[in-house]
Amino acid sequence: MKKVTLKSLAISLGLTESTVSRALNGYSDISESTVKRVNKAAQELGYKPNQNARRLATGVAEAVAFVIPQNHSSLAEPFVAQLLQGLDESLSRRGWDLLVSHALTAEDESNTIQRLITSGRVSGVVLSRPFRHDERIDLLQAAKFPFVVHGRSASCDSYAWYDIDNELAFETAVKHLADIGHQRIGFIGAPLYFNFAYQRLQGYRAGLKSLGIQYDESLVQITELSDDAGERAATDLLNSNNAPTAFLCVSDTQAFGVLAAIRGQGLVAGSDVSVIGYDGLKIGRHTNPPLTTMSQPLAQSGRELGDMLLAIIDGDNPTNHQVLKRAKLLVRNSDGPLWTQ
């Protein structure tokens, strides 16, 4: 069970390595008959090209990296598994590898990117959860290194991304709440250096504006992306002398906390107070009450991202790959009409 290499294959065929190599790689200057012969032998002997050698020779890494988002806290990372699955699906069709990478600290993120692009281990990168102004993206662009991002930063004209229309989603949510009578709508946001958080806040404001509702800063709370943070924020709001009758949250995770806060006040979500989350986590079906939420279609976002990246690596213009999906309101039971007295 010796390692079968190009050389041994060639010898057993009475050919040279170069011929065999070209035959295997579909060069046109090899007779059809030998191509067949070579393929057959390769098949039978179980020849697997040594990836490292091939990569060294060609200079292409045949691998891309996924940078794991920093957020420990978030419960909302069922995404990751799905995304990875999809990415790998796309990549493995070409026999490429998917490798994951993480940064220990926030500052370290840029270093991680630097390492990735200089070490030649990967020929592309997929980022997720970008910041509003994201240094990593700047680095990638400056290095002219192929990448796609799941989400997008503030200035996203010149690179490839796959995102949900956050503004639209929150406008939609606000309108829904207004439709059922709510005027004082609390907003549980996330740090605005996350662009999605910023956009969602924008959407919230835009929604209010289009309805002629005055934006009231005392109704918005910026918190971490955790259930506890959501709970604390909602409790504060509920106890203020200007308590909202409804909550809009930038994540389901926070919304879970908000539901807890509402129960904690002896109120019931869905009748006394409404709450709408964002993410469409399946688990939201089981909360008390089941969470109404804006659900984003991430079914095969991984595959799409992979395909995009591959295309870009092949030379496609990144700006040809900017896809914007829209979220859908998924009504469960945490929202309801405002009690008018």
Added chain:
Amino acid sequence: MKKVTLKSLAISLGLTESTVSRALNGYSDISESTVKRVNKAAQELGYKPNQNARRLATGVAEAVAFVIPQNHSSLAEPFVAQLLQGLDESLSRRGWDLLVSHALTAEDESNTIQRLITSGRVSGVVLSRPFRHDERIDLLQAAKFPFVVHGRSASCDSYAWYDIDNELAFETAVKHLADIGHQRIGFIGAPLYFNFAYQRLQGYRAGLKSLGIQYDESLVQITELSDDAGERAATDLLNSNNAPTAFLCVSDTQAFGVLAAIRGQGLVAGSDVSVIGYDGLKIGRHTNPPLTTMSQPLAQSGRELGDMLLAIIDGDNPTNHQVLKRAKLLVRNSDGPLWTQ
């Protein structure tokens, strides 16, 4: 901004590539002064060794693969992100890569493993959620390829694993339920080709036995690892003429469904019927009612798995690396004493 290679580094130092290489890799036959000189220059010029070249030369891949578990259905994969994070942490301390891989179909799993071990892309593999009899493990062992598994199969004496004591966990859970008066304890299981499912069933039976409770097959349901499946199974059980007063589930996800089933019957979990899940998902705090569950300590399982694998690759005996943790009962509100009339 030319690519700085070993050669260019050597030239700029007035040394040869081999000397520089040995200096960088800590060989002892290089004078301390030149080692310093070399390191300094490498630092300044930003030298990054080309991984592919290095791997080709050394023959070691400096990368390990994580095989994504097949289970689409499960909501319970927040694990994956955590695990990956931990793995990467362990590996990156050595500068190794972590790559993920998945199989499209169940049969494909073995092929995936085959490819991984033959293609030389990785020097180790981490598996998760093994089957009771797992062909992948057989393959790996036959090939004498380094690997660790998160969980373990039926015959696990000769390889490295990291697992929770499933039997103990379920004995504990059964005892807890019995302590608060329950005798008819339903069991929502998973397909027994999953070893963890098998072991948990064993634990359930052992627990009953030690308490002198008769094992009643009509109280156990084997279902998928999904909330819907859990709900259906629990509904069936609840409607039988021998309805259990408590449920034990092999996963939180199923338990969420069970809670739904109970509500669906107009009963209330925690007083009318008890339910205990397994996994310790944080999200269980927010269900209706909050789910009592067996929580497993997976905080840094990723790092531990990584360290184990690294040690094995370095030549350690796999059987030195078999760690068994225990789960802890995390009491929330879905369990309660049996109403005696």
Added chain:
DNA sequence: GTTGCTTCCGAAAGCGTTTTCGGTATAGGA
């Protein structure tokens, strides 16, 4: 002043591919 150790570094052979460049047949056209 030869011998024998160390200490340090250079030379060179790989590792397994890819790819460019020639070179030999063979065929086709005159």
Added chain:
DNA sequence: TCCTATACCGAAAACGCTTTCGGAAGCAAC
């Protein structure tokens, strides 16, 4: 018959690094 174009394949360099081996100093000791 000779010439040129075409089809096919071999030779060889390159990719960037590691590692074995040997050799040149330097030093001590006899």
